[in-house]
Amino acid sequence: MADRFAPGDRVxxxxxDPDGHTRLPxxxxxxxxxxxERAGAHPxxxxxxxxxxxxxxxxxHVRFAAADLFGAGDHAVVVELWEDYLxxxx
Amino acid sequence: MSRINDVGGMTxxxxxxxxxxxxxxxxxxxxxxxxxxxxxxRRGIYNLDEFRDAQERLPVPQYLAASYYERWFAxxxxxxxxxxxxxxxxxxxPHG
Numbered sequence: 001m002a003d004r005f006a007p008g009d010r011v012x013x014x015x016x017d018p019d020g021h022t023r024l025p026x027x028x029x030x031x032x033x034x035x036x037e038r039a040g041a042h043p044x045x046x047x048x049x050x051x052x053x054x055x056x057x058x059x060x061h062v063r064f065a066a067a068d069l070f071g072a073g074d075h076a077v078v079v080e081l082w083e084d085y086l087x088x089x090x
Numbered sequence: 091m092s093r094i095n096d097v098g099g100m101t102x103x104x105x106x107x108x109x110x111x112x113x114x115x116x117x118x119x120x121x122x123x124x125x126x127x128x129x130x131x132r133r134g135i136y137n138l139d140e141f142r143d144a145q146e147r148l149p150v151p152q153y154l155a156a157s158y159y160e161r162w163f164a165x166x167x168x169x170x171x172x173x174x175x176x177x178x179x180x181x182x183x184p185h186g
Contacts, residue, residue, distance in 0.1 A: 017092055021143035026092050027099035049139035070099050 003058045003083065009035045010089035011062060013081065021049035024085040028077075032089045033064040039080050046084075058083040093146040094153045120159040127166055136169045144168045 005011055015030030023045045041056035048054060062081050066073030097103065115121045131138060144165035145153070156164060170176045 021139060021146060025098050026096045045139040045142075048137055049143040051137075051140060 003038060003060075005035045005058075005060060005083065005086060005088075007035050007037055011035055011060075011086040012089040013062075014085050014087070018046065020046065022046050022085075024081060025079065027069050028064065028079050028081075031064055031068055033062040033068075033079075036061040036063050036078060042082075044082055044084055060086070062086070094148075094150045095142075095146045115159075123159045123163050123166070127162060130166065130169075135173050135175060140169065141165055144172075 010032060011034070012032050013024060013028055013030060017026070017029070037060070039059040039061050041058050043054045044057050059080060059082050061078050063076050063078045066075045066077050069077060115124075127141065130136060131141065136144075145161050147168070148156070148161065148164055152164065153161060167181055170181065171178050
């Protein structure tokens with residue numbers, strides 16, 4: 001399965017606050033970042049937490065400016081995120 | 091649904107206590123909980139994400155009052171009942 005995103009792509013994380021378990025941290029929701037590299041493919045934790053055995057989905061390392069996440073800081077924060085959490089940034 | 095485990099970047103909590111030369115376990119029972127959880131996952135009773143979800147579903151006051159491995163033990167008890175391995179009454183039996 002081809003990845004939807006490649007290194008250098010700008011992406012926006014989902015802003016929705018899901019009902020159950022997720023590995024998209026609250027501080028990184030609705031944020032715009034840049035894909036750094038692919039980080040393998042793994043079953044989506046959100047689905048697995050409901051007892052399923054889903055197929056592997058692509059995972060990416062995504063870099064954010066700390067100020068975009070926390071309102072302060074001049075460093076970058078890299079978060080490992082499933083492709084399901086990402087959409088193209090406008 | 092934002093859960094109490096997901097507090098990264100949130101302010102208002104007390105400072106994190108840094109423990110020099112922190113041991114892996116502070117009591118023997120903590121090592122038993124670690125081993126029990128690994129055994130249950132390897133036996134296929136539940137998976138790691140169900141285990142994380144079970145911790146996140148703990149009542150907020152219980153979650154915040156519990157230590158790291160107390161949260162683990164509470165989640166294991168929840169899952170043992172939900173998966174039909176034990177009844178809530180079984181878990182209250184005295185050991186001997």
